[in-house]
Amino acid sequence: MLQALAPAAVQHPCSSPSAAGSTTEAPWQRGSAPGPQEHPGTELPRLLQQCGLPLRRRLVHDGDVIYRSGDAFTDLHLLHAGIVKTVATSSDGREQVVGLHFKGDWLGFDGIAGRCYGCDAVALDTGEVWSVRYDTLIAAALDRPELLGLLHAAMSREIARDRASMLSLCTLSADARVADFLRQWVEALEQRGLRTDRITLCLSRAEIGNYLGMTLESVSRALSRLAKARVIRFAEKGRRHVEIPDPRALGACIERSLEPGTAVQ
Amino acid sequence: MLQALAPAAVQHPCSSPSAAGSTTEAPWQRGSAPGPQEHPGTELPRLLQQCGLPLRRRLVHDGDVIYRSGDAFTDLHLLHAGIVKTVATSSDGREQVVGLHFKGDWLGFDGIAGRCYGCDAVALDTGEVWSVRYDTLIAAALDRPELLGLLHAAMSREIARDRASMLSLCTLSADARVADFLRQWVEALEQRGLRTDRITLCLSRAEIGNYLGMTLESVSRALSRLAKARVIRFAEKGRRHVEIPDPRALGACIERSLEPGTAVQ
DNA sequence: CGCCACGTTGAGACCGGTCAAACCACGTGG
DNA sequence: CCACGTGGTTTGACCGGTCTCAACGTGGCG
Numbered sequence: 001m002l003q004a005l006a007p008a009a010v011q012h013p014c015s016s017p018s019a020a021g022s023t024t025e026a027p028w029q030r031g032s033a034p035g036p037q038e039h040p041g042t043e044l045p046r047l048l049q050q051c052g053l054p055l056r057r058r059l060v061h062d063g064d065v066i067y068r069s070g071d072a073f074t075d076l077h078l079l080h081a082g083i084v085k086t087v088a089t090s091s092d093g094r095e096q097v098v099g100l101h102f103k104g105d106w107l108g109f110d111g112i113a114g115r116c117y118g119c120d121a122v123a124l125d126t127g128e129v130w131s132v133r134y135d136t137l138i139a140a141a142l143d144r145p146e147l148l149g150l151l152h153a154a155m156s157r158e159i160a161r162d163r164a165s166m167l168s169l170c171t172l173s174a175d176a177r178v179a180d181f182l183r184q185w186v187e188a189l190e191q192r193g194l195r196t197d198r199i200t201l202c203l204s205r206a207e208i209g210n211y212l213g214m215t216l217e218s219v220s221r222a223l224s225r226l227a228k229a230r231v232i233r234f235a236e237k238g239r240r241h242v243e244i245p246d247p248r249a250l251g252a253c254i255e256r257s258l259e260p261g262t263a264v265q
Numbered sequence: 266m267l268q269a270l271a272p273a274a275v276q277h278p279c280s281s282p283s284a285a286g287s288t289t290e291a292p293w294q295r296g297s298a299p300g301p302q303e304h305p306g307t308e309l310p311r312l313l314q315q316c317g318l319p320l321r322r323r324l325v326h327d328g329d330v331i332y333r334s335g336d337a338f339t340d341l342h343l344l345h346a347g348i349v350k351t352v353a354t355s356s357d358g359r360e361q362v363v364g365l366h367f368k369g370d371w372l373g374f375d376g377i378a379g380r381c382y383g384c385d386a387v388a389l390d391t392g393e394v395w396s397v398r399y400d401t402l403i404a405a406a407l408d409r410p411e412l413l414g415l416l417h418a419a420m421s422r423e424i425a426r427d428r429a430s431m432l433s434l435c436t437l438s439a440d441a442r443v444a445d446f447l448r449q450w451v452e453a454l455e456q457r458g459l460r461t462d463r464i465t466l467c468l469s470r471a472e473i474g475n476y477l478g479m480t481l482e483s484v485s486r487a488l489s490r491l492a493k494a495r496v497i498r499f500a501e502k503g504r505r506h507v508e509i510p511d512p513r514a515l516g517a518c519i520e521r522s523l524e525p526g527t528a529v530q
Numbered sequence: 531c532g533c534c535a536c537g538t539t540g541a542g543a544c545c546g547g548t549c550a551a552a553c554c555a556c557g558t559g560g
Numbered sequence: 561c562c563a564c565g566t567g568g569t570t571t572g573a574c575c576g577g578t579c580t581c582a583a584c585g586t587g588g589c590g
Contacts, residue, residue: 171355
């Protein structure tokens with residue numbers, strides 16, 4: 001887990017004097033004008049450092065809590081490495097994994113409106129989180145509109161992603177939901193330029209099931225069926241390592257399961 | 266529908282010279298410091314007008330499309346009156362109602378990141394939409410951080426609301442989901458200071474079912490059961506008018522259905 | 531080794547989907 | 561005025577996908 005957490009990444013920022021290349025378009029729009037779904041990648045860390053923002057860096061491990069529902073909202077958190085889940089809890093005690101977050105994602109947007117976080121953020125893996133005070137971040141963004149643009153884009157992506165989850169939850173069968181879950185995971189890796197033929201599910205079956213609105217047994221069965229259909233393959237050691245020879249086969253699998261009377265296999 | 270759309274509301278803004286009361290707290294935080302879940306209410310329209318932002322006002326009616334998925338993103342839209350649904354469509358044609366929006370909500374946040382809208386926004390009722398160019402809005406917000414704060418709070422609320430939907434979708438039975446749907450609707454009215462003992466569902470059973478991840482028949486059955494349990498009552502004319510004597514009975518109903526082996530009635 | 535958490539697989543029950551019929555409100559046109 | 565068609569809603573009967581419960585397998589660790 002967490003390849004290449006170089007020691008250099010742990011020392012403090014506040015270096016590299018500002019040298020933002022001028023852009024022809026409005027500064028609060030994304031500087032490099034990438035494709036519609038591409039991930040901003042590495043420009044954000046550089047920008048944060050250029051602004052001289054006081055970041056607090058923190059190494060986290062599996063199970064570490066980054067913030068809890070109800071904690072006073074003061075910071076936004078940039079996930080610099082690792083994987084984090086966000087868990088919502090209703091007043092009557094129901095728990096629900098509502099999001100998975102990868103490198104480059106921001107955490108804590110849901111706390112802005114209510115002045116306190118609305119869910120728990122828990123690390124699923126070794127990783128690193130950069131925390132910035134929200135008010136200093138906004139103060140800096142007022143001087144550097146491109147930073148504001150990146151923030152807005154991140155919030156916008158979060159909203160779009162939540163909607164995609166709802167679509168998946170409401171319109172797909174349990175098996176298809178699992179396939180779609182894998183597809184989304186692969187997509188997240190792809191956008192970050194990581195290898196996509198093999199993924200490590202750092203959640204238990206129970207967590208996956210909770211996220212997808214089904215039981216852990218159904219998740220297990222769905223994965224077994226996908227494996228039997230040769231869409232995925234379990235790596236030799238441990239059933240949390242999944243090989244995905246062709247990611248597009250997952251999509252085909254989902255579409256096939258939409259036709260009535262068609263199971264995965 | 267749409268009570269009190271005074272003629273005065275249709276004439277153009279750009280009046281009332283700025284006279285923002287100074288606040289003791291940072292300007293990008295919400296000016297009036299209300300409770301954690303209160304709706305900003307009417308301060309936003311005033312602020313938009315103070316900034317002299319060029320708004321385009323548009324009256325909409327049931328079925329009118331405000332924007333479509335794939336349309337180029339240029340504007341954010343403030344729903345000044347009426348009710349709007351947002352509908353996501355997957356590449357393979359599945360449609361999903363992913364949000365309901367009431368007076369004071371912003372529409373179009375999901376278009377910021379990808380430069381085009383990610384879903385359709387369709388009016389469910391007579392109403393009025395104010396459209397502002399996103400870039401002019403941001404330019405204005407850089408001069409008036411309290412406007413930026415309101416925007417961020419709106420995005421934050423949207424994210425929190427989506428998560429609440431996921432929680433409801435994944436953890437509640439069909440009947441409880443319908444009860445929770447009504448509860449949320451009442452809550453939305455409450456936050457806007459409207460009467461909550463009677464609501465008009467301006468969606469068909471099919472739309473409600475789609476939104477809640479169930480069939481229209483199940484919605485109908487759930488409503489019938491709630492009526493039989495005296496938690497709701499259908500008004501004499503039309504089955505889209507629902508009286509809710511005690512909104513808290515809905516919550517009790519949801520909790521009761523969590524205990525195993527307990528249906529609504 | 532035993533223990534424990536996690537994962538898999540099977541059998542049966544049940545919730546909610548599917549299909550079908552009937553009802554209702556509303557508008558149109560004879 | 562009523563006949564008719566239409567779209568939305570309700571209700572019932574049946575079926576199937578998931579959940580529930582249970583047993584078993586597996587890998588890690590003291």
